[in-house]
Amino acid sequence: MHITPKIVAEHGLKPDEYQRILRHLGREPNLVELGIFSVMWSEHCSYKSSRRHLRKLPTKAPWVIKGPGENAGVIDIGDGMAAIFKMESHNHPSFIEPYQGAATGVGGILRDVFTMGARPIANLNALRFGAPDHPKTRHLVSGVVAGIGGYGNCVGVPTVAGECSFHPAYNGNILVNAMTVGIAKADRIFYAAAAGIGNPVVYVGSKTGRDGIHGATMASAEFDDNSEDKRPTVQVGDPFTEKLLIEACLEIMAEDAVVAIQDMGAAGLTSSSCEMASKGGVGIELDLDRVPCRETGMTAYEIMLSESQERMLMVLRQGREHVADRIFKKWGLDVAVIGRITDSGRVVIKKDGRVEADLPVGPLADDAPQYDRPYVPTPPRKRLSPVDVPGRPIKDALLRLLGSPDIASKRWIWEQYDHLVRGDTVQRPGGDAAVVRIEGAKKALALTADCTPRYCEADPFAGSVQAVAEAYRNLSAVGARPLAITDCLNFGNPERPEIMGQFVGCVEGMALACAALSFPVVSGNVSLYNETNGQGVQPTPQVGAVGLVEDWTKTATIGFKTTGDVLYLVGETKGALGASLYLREILGREDGAPPDYDLAAEKRHGEFVRALIADGRISSCHDVSDGGLLVALAEMALAGGLGATIDPVWENATTFLPAHAFLFGEDQARYVLAVPAPFAAAAEAAAKARTGVPLKRIGTVGGRALTLGSLGAISLDDMRARHEGWLPDLMEKG
Amino acid sequence: MKAAVVLFPGSNRERDMAVALERATGEPPAIVWHGDTTLPKVDLIVLPGGFSYGDYLRSGAIAARAPIMRSVVEAAERGVAVLGVCNGFQILTEAGLLPGVLLPNAHGKFACKNVALRVETSQTVFTGGYEAGQTISVPIAHHDGNYFADDETLARLEGEGRVAFRYVGGNPNGSIRDIAGIYNETKTVLGLMPHPEDATDPSQGGTDGLGLFTGLANALS
Numbered sequence: 009m010h011i012t013p014k015i016v017a018e019h020g021l022k023p024d025e026y027q028r029i030l031r032h033l034g035r036e037p038n039l040v041e042l043g044i045f046s047v048m049w050s051e052h053c054s055y056k057s058s059r060r061h062l063r064k065l066p067t068k069a070p071w072v073i074k075g076p077g078e079n080a081g082v083i084d085i086g087d088g089m090a091a092i093f094k095m096e097s098h099n100h101p102s103f104i105e106p107y108q109g110a111a112t113g114v115g116g117i118l119r120d121v122f123t124m125g126a127r128p129i130a131n132l133n134a135l136r137f138g139a140p141d142h143p144k145t146r147h148l149v150s151g152v153v154a155g156i157g158g159y160g161n162c163v164g165v166p167t168v169a170g171e172c173s174f175h176p177a178y179n180g181n182i183l184v185n186a187m188t189v190g191i192a193k194a195d196r197i198f199y200a201a202a203a204g205i206g207n208p209v210v211y212v213g214s215k216t217g218r219d220g221i222h223g224a225t226m227a228s229a230e231f232d233d234n235s236e237d238k239r240p241t242v243q244v245g246d247p248f249t250e251k252l253l254i255e256a257c258l259e260i261m262a263e264d265a266v267v268a269i270q271d272m273g274a275a276g277l278t279s280s281s282c283e284m285a286s287k288g289g290v291g292i293e294l295d296l297d298r299v300p301c302r303e304t305g306m307t308a309y310e311i312m313l314s315e316s317q318e319r320m321l322m323v324l325r326q327g328r329e330h331v332a333d334r335i336f337k338k339w340g341l342d343v344a345v346i347g348r349i350t351d352s353g354r355v356v357i358k359k360d361g362r363v364e365a366d367l368p369v370g371p372l373a374d375d376a377p378q379y380d381r382p383y384v385p386t387p388p389r390k391r392l393s394p395v396d397v398p399g400r401p402i403k404d405a406l407l408r409l410l411g412s413p414d415i416a417s418k419r420w421i422w423e424q425y426d427h428l429v430r431g432d433t434v435q436r437p438g439g440d441a442a443v444v445r446i447e448g449a450k451k452a453l454a455l456t457a458d459c460t461p462r463y464c465e466a467d468p469f470a471g472s473v474q475a476v477a478e479a480y481r482n483l484s485a486v487g488a489r490p491l492a493i494t495d496c497l498n499f500g501n502p503e504r505p506e507i508m509g510q511f512v513g514c515v516e517g518m519a520l521a522c523a524a525l526s527f528p529v530v531s532g533n534v535s536l537y538n539e540t541n542g543q544g545v546q547p548t549p550q551v552g553a554v555g556l557v558e559d560w561t562k563t564a565t566i567g568f569k570t571t572g573d574v575l576y577l578v579g580e581t582k583g584a585l586g587a588s589l590y591l592r593e594i595l596g597r598e599d600g601a602p603p604d605y606d607l608a609a610e611k612r613h614g615e616f617v618r619a620l621i622a623d624g625r626i627s628s629c630h631d632v633s634d635g636g637l638l639v640a641l642a643e644m645a646l647a648g649g650l651g652a653t654i655d656p657v658w659e660n661a662t663t664f665l666p667a668h669a670f671l672f673g674e675d676q677a678r679y680v681l682a683v684p685a686p687f688a689a690a691a692e693a694a695a696k697a698r699t700g701v702p703l704k705r706i707g708t709v710g711g712r713a714l715t716l717g718s719l720g721a722i723s724l725d726d727m728r729a730r731h732e733g734w735l736p737d738l739m740e741k742g
Numbered sequence: 743m744k745a746a747v748v749l750f751p752g753s754n755r756e757r758d759m760a761v762a763l764e765r766a767t768g769e770p771p772a773i774v775w776h777g778d779t780t781l782p783k784v785d786l787i788v789l790p791g792g793f794s795y796g797d798y799l800r801s802g803a804i805a806a807r808a809p810i811m812r813s814v815v816e817a818a819e820r821g822v823a824v825l826g827v828c829n830g831f832q833i834l835t836e837a838g839l840l841p842g843v844l845l846p847n848a849h850g851k852f853a854c855k856n857v858a859l860r861v862e863t864s865q866t867v868f869t870g871g872y873e874a875g876q877t878i879s880v881p882i883a884h885h886d887g888n889y890f891a892d893d894e895t896l897a898r899l900e901g902e903g904r905v906a907f908r909y910v911g912g913n914p915n916g917s918i919r920d921i922a923g924i925y926n927e928t929k930t931v932l933g934l935m936p937h938p939e940d941a942t943d944p945s946q947g948g949t950d951g952l953g954l955f956t957g958l959a960n961a962l963s
Contacts, residue, residue, distance in 0.1 A: 157852050161883070162793040164754025248752050248796025340751060424852045426883040428937070429791075431758035434945045445945055448761065560945055 009039050019046035025377055032371040040309045040357065040365045045372065047275035047313060048282055051536055054376035057502040058534045061512055064519045065529045071491060072528055073194060079120040079271065080188075081530025082197055083492050085556050089446065090194040091453060092126040095134075095187035095494040095552040097535035101242040102184040103231070106151025110184050111159040111245040115317055117188045118163060119271035122254050123320065125198040125261045126190025129430060130444045131160050133170040133186045134457040134496070134550045135421075138179030140413050140738050145174070148182055149421075150739060155245075156186070157424040162247035163254065166433055167425035168442035169455050174413040175462070180231060180540030185496040187552040189455060191446060198261060200270040202288035202323045202349050207267055209281070209292060209347035210329065212336050213253050213319035216277070217302035219243050220315025230501050230539040249318040249341070256339040257320060263335075265328035272319040278312045280321040281347075282355055286373030288323075291352035296359040300342040308357060308364035323349060383508035389466050392600035394583035394669030397591060402638070402667055402719045405594050409635045409672070410642055411730030412593040420735040434560045438647065440485040440631055441553075445560050452563070454488030454555040460634070461546035463602035466587040468513030469520075472549045473605045476521035477676060479553035481631040484614035485679060487563040487621035488555030490525065495532040495551055500544020502536045510547040511536075518549055524607035525614075527553070564621045564629040567648030571710035573627050574688040575652060577637065578613050578695075579678030580702050583669025589635045590672035602674075609677040609700065616701045617679050620694060625687045627709075632678035637706075638671040640680050641714060642727050651711040651724055657704060667719060682709050743962040745771035745786040748814065750805045755791035755828065755939065762939035763788070766955030767963075776808040785962040786823045787814055789830030791883070791937060801844065801886045802832030811837055823867050823962060824931040828884050831923070831933030840926055840933045841899070842891030847884070848916025854883040856948070857914050859907040859922050859936060866929040869906070871957030878950035880941040882914055887935040889917035889924075899924055907934055 016026045019042055029037060029045050037045065047053060055062065067075035073090055074082035080094035098113025114131060121128050133156055138145050160167045165188070202209075220243035260266060268288065270280040277299070285292040296311050306314075324332060329345055336343035350356070355372065357365040409415055422437035434452055435443035441456040458479040464471030476493065483490040495518065500507040522529055538545040557563055585591055586600025620626050628648065632640045645651050658670035665673075683691045688705075695703035713721040745763050747756050756773065764770045772782050776794075781787065794805035805811070811833075818824045818839055826834040834840045847853060856879050861872040872878065891899065896919060899905055906923035913920050915935070923934025938951025 154851070161852055161854075161885075162752070162754075162796060164792060246796065248793060248798070251752055251754065251793070423855050426852070426854045428854060428881050428883055428940050428946075429754055429758065431755075431761055431940050431943075431946060434947075436947070 011036055011042055019043065020050060021046050025049060028377060032368065040312060041367055043309050043313050044278050044365060044367060047278055048372045049376040052274055053279055055534055056377050057379050057381050057536060058511065059378055060380060061515045064515055066519060066523045067528050067530060069526060069528045072530055075530045076532060078199055079123045081492065081494060082124065083530060084194055088194050090192050090197060091189060091554055092121050092124050092192055093187065093189040093494055093554055094120050094531035095185055095496045095550065096120065096533040097496050097498060098184045098186065099181060099498065099535050099538055102152055103182050105242040106148050107155035108242055108244050110152040110155030112243045112317055113184055113186045114156055114159040115245045115247065115250050116273050117186045118165065118250060119273065121188040121190040122257055123198065123269050123271045124192065125196050126192040127258060128165045128188050128190040129432065130189045130442065130455055131165050131167040131186065132455055132457045132552055133167065134459065135172040136178045136183035136461065136548060137174050138182065139176040140174050142179045146739060152184055153421050153424050159245055159247040161426040163251045164429050166427045166429050168427050168433055168444060169437055170457050172418050172421060175546060177546045180543060181538040181545050183498050183538065183545065183548055185550045187457060187494060189453060189554060198266060198269050200268055200284050200287050202268045202284040202290050202292065204267055205290065205349055205351045207323050207326055207349045208329055208345045209294065209349065210322045210324050210332050210343065211299060211319065211346045212322065212332065212343045213341055214246065214249050214316055215300045215302040215342055216311055216314050217316045218306065218310055218314060221310060221313045230537045232541060243315050243317050245317050252339040252341055253318055253320065256336050256341055260332055260335045263331050265324050265331045266322055267325055268323040270321050272321060274315065276313065276315045282369060282372045284321065284323065285355060285369045291350035291354045291369060292347060293350050293356040294347035296357060298344050298346040300344055308359045312357065381502050381508045382505045383512050384505045385509045386468050386513055389599065389601045392586040394585060394665055394673065397585045397669065398595065399666050399668040400594050402671060402716065403722050405590065405668065405672065406638050406642060406722055407726060407730050409589060409593055409639055410727055411734045412589065414589060415635050415639055416734035417732045418735060419732060420739060435486060435563065435565060439566045440482040441488065443486055443557060443560060443563055450559045452557040452560040454483045454486050454557055456482040457550065457552045458482060459548055459550045461548045462587050462598065464514060464547040464549060466600065466602045468510045468547050469517035470602050470605055472514035472517030473521040474602065474676060475549055475551045476518055476525065476527060477605060477607065477610045478633055479551045480525050480527055480610055480614055481679065483553055483555030484617050485564065485629045485631045487618055488557045489618065490527050490553060490555045492528050492530045493522065493551050493553045495529055495549060497534045498538055498545060498548040498550060499536050500539035507544055514547055514549040521607060525611060562622050562624060564626055566628055566630040566644050568644050568650040568652065568682055568709045569627045569648055570684065571650065572685050573682040573709040574685055574705060575707040575709060576681045576683060576691065577678060577704045577706045578617060578681060578701065579609065581670055581673060581675050583665045583673035584675045585669055585673055588672065588674045590668065603676050605676050612698065612700050613677050613679065616695060616698055620691060625691060626681050626683050628682040630680050632680060633674065636672040636674050644680060645714055645724060646728055646731055649724065650709060651713045652707050652709045653711065653715040654707040656717045657706050743767050743786060743959045744784040745788060746774045746782055746784045747771045747788045747790055748774045748776060748810055750776045750794035750808060752794045752796055753790050753792035755937065758939045759788055759790045762942040762955050765942050766952060767959045774810060776810050779809050779813060781813045781817060786825060786958055787817055789826040789833050791828030791830060794829055794833065802829060802836040805833045806836035815839060818931050821928065821930055826933040827937060827939065828935055831935055832886060834931065834933040839931050840924055841895045842889055844886050845888040845890050846886050847888050852885040853914050854881065856881050857909055857936060858911045860910045861907060862905050863903055866925065867958060867961040868932045868954060869957055870961050871953030877910055879948055880936045880938050880951045882936045884935055887915040887917065889921045891918065904929065906932055
């Protein structure tokens with residue numbers, strides 16, 4: 009079959025990229041070879057638009073065992089243990105087929121983690137939907153949430169944290185970012201680099217079918233009005249098989265048999281075999297007649313490009329094939345030796361005794377085109393002064409904010425996720441970060457997912473700094489030492505310079521914040537082309553973060569606990585209302601620059617809060633973010649079922665601030681602490697002993713309302729009705 | 743007390759259960775493979791939660807026909823205590839050891855949260871650690887927990903005091919008469935939807951579930 013320009017275009021390859029293939033091969037590729045090149049060089053697999061910028065991210069720290077480049081990042085958590093984690097997008101398939109798209113997103117990220125020898129102990133997710141009243145939104149929310157739950161609940165990995173927000177910019181492209189965290193012995197980590205000439209290549213898991221062919225290519229182009237026609241490219245998940253695969257893989261990894269292992273994710277057998285060969289600097293030869301297939305008559309093209317789920321590729325030590333055979337058959341899974349490692353440096357694919365593809369490994373995996381796409385920085389927005397933003401009655405504004413899409417309780421979502429299985433969940437969803445104990449030990453991991461896209465749209469650099477800083481705060485607020493992050497960079501079409509400008513700004517902001525907070529990026533994923541008919545999503549550099557708790561009994565939660573506890577605000581309040589939720593939800597405006605960041609202050613304040621928690625001196629702690637101080641106080645009151653009396657501190661602020669700016673401003677690096685009265689003096693002394701930690705006494709815990717002096721009182725019942733009512737009303741009424 | 747936990751393909755709360763049993767008895771349970779045909783000599787057999795066989799066909803339907811289940815049924819008939827939690831409860835109804843069925847939740851969604859349960863009687867090997875009428879808080883995590891039986895069966899269950907636990911202060915799944923757990927005729931087989939094993943340590947936010955395991959350990963040691 010002659011490769012025409014039309015066939016090249018159908019594979020998502022640009023004419024100059026095809027010329028590059030011809031140069032590498034010195035001949036015309038056949039269709040199988042073209043298909044292999046097209047997926048390996050897709051944006052999704054090759055990071056061809058993003059790679060040169062991703063190099064700017066800090067990826068090292070003394071506790072980083074393995075940074076980006078493997079299936080997931082690995083960090084040392086002491087006692088010979090490692091935490092292994094990564095976040096990944098499944099945006100395009102989830103829009104087209106929300107249940108299966110989201111479910112297979114969870115399945116894929118789980119495999120990235122247990123591929124490395126880790127037992128998955130927690131899942132997280134970050135979801136961005138369109139306007140709540142958009143005709144598709146409810147269908148997408150219910151499908152995505154059911155899909156995430158359907159998969160995670162069945163495999164028995166608790167879904168412990170996440171976030172969810174709504175904005176019309178996501179009407180045509182939702183974001184579904186899923187994260188898995190696993191633990192392993194630090195000296196028993198498995199990597200993808202193939203080694204050992206002659207070693208067998210073993211296929212395990214589900215059979216290969218015709219589903220998901222060209223999924224990676226789909227995720228590398230923008231949508232148009234006919235995107236729903238792409239439904240056949242979405243894979244179908246089987247969490248039951250995944251559960252068996254987890255158990256079988258961890259079982260064989262405990263034996264001395266596995267040289268290398270790689271899951272078959274995007275681009276299936278193609279990318280797993282090419283990447284293993286490339287990382288090991290070896291060749292690989294596969295006989296497709298031995299691949300377990302679900303259907304008869306599958307061609308080499310279909311087998312190589314299928315994205316059937318729940319499959320893994322392993323290189324075993326020679327002579328250990330029987331170990332794989334025994335373990336995988338015990339778990340009722342397919343297992344087949346489908347090839348061997350060679351010294352040829354080539355990927356050779358055979359079927360029916362014919363060579364179907366014979367390609368050099370290097371160009372496929374490492375010599376994908378790299379683009380330095382032109383970009384224009386996002387123009388800075390005007391900074392809003394607090395007095396530029398009109399005030400509205402405080403009580404009404406608070407209630408409206410509590411019942412607004414981004415602040416309203418997401419209980420309707422997380423109660424559909426089994427967040428307790430494995431029995432180690434210490435802090436459940438709904439707080440600043442989840443806390444998951446490490447297999448019954450005192451030690452625990454704190455986990456959070458954070459990003460504020462409206463800030464990133466206003467100022468990609470500052471917004472991305474804020475995403476990292478908020479993750480740092482959320483971990484600190486439960487008492488965890490922030491260790492590292494994974495990221496999921498979701499943007500529109502990078503071929504548009506303004507989108508590329510958002511991307512570059514966000515990467516550079518993330519780099520600055522991660523370096524300043526010693527909070528390296530150890531894994532991640534880039535999702536571009538989240539765009540429909542030229543309308544891109546808000547820039548969304550999603551952060552997933554992991555912190556370490558040495559002793560789970562020394563953690564803090566957000567709920568008020570004891571009447572008489574003294575309330576403190578850590579950090580400075582200047583009344584930052586630009587790009588705030590107050591501005592958007594109360595005044596219907598989305599203008600203004602986002603809040604200033606001060607990473608040195610983030611670090612000082614975070615360290616102060618963590619030290620107080622470790623000393624057992626505080627009752628509750630909450631970071632101040634969306635909706636500002638008053639929303640933070642309301643969330644603490646609702647979580648604890650106990651109110652508070654707030655002093656009119658805004659009236660005697662050193663520089664005058666209107667009440668609404670003080671109470672709803674989203675200034676960064678702030679926390680609210682509730683401190684038992686006997687410890688109040690000690691907490692104040694501890695703040696004074698550190699320079700640059702402003703600590704302001706703002707009130708006292710008690711009662712059934714938030715009482716704000718002359719501004720009135722807002723009852724817990726009224727707040728709860730708004731906060732808990734919004735999402736169930738959206739999903740189940742009308 | 744010696745205990746065995748049966749592991750089916752797709753079980754996922756066997757670890758939670760093993761940890762809870764060890765907390766109560768100081769001894770880890772034996773883990774028994776679904777494909778085996780014999781059980782070790784034990785005082786308690788537990789069918790744990792999870793999604794055995796992916797809930798394919800009907801939740802619990804395929805597991806009820808696993809090779810090990812013949813031995814479980816025989817042991818139950820001899821009077822060995824059998825506890826089925828969540829998917830284990832579903833398997834017990836499918837295996838005919840308990841009457842009734844567990845339908846999908848009335849609201850159609852998976853539900854994971856703490857619920858309040860009333861312990862209906864303390865006079866069984868399972869509930870000696872509680873007072874009759876006591877309310878305990880334990881989590882649920884299920885999609886198919888909506889217990890249903892015909893009127894005649896319900897009348898018999900109620901008349902014979904075989905309703906073990908009832909939801910109070912809100913029914914999370916639509917189960918008939920707020921039933922959360924039931925016994926067989928001899929009250930030596932218990933099936934319940936909630937997960938007492940996930941409420942056995944302060945780190946889990948409560949220890950109300952521990953009484954079930956300490957009660958069993960006292961009754962069966």
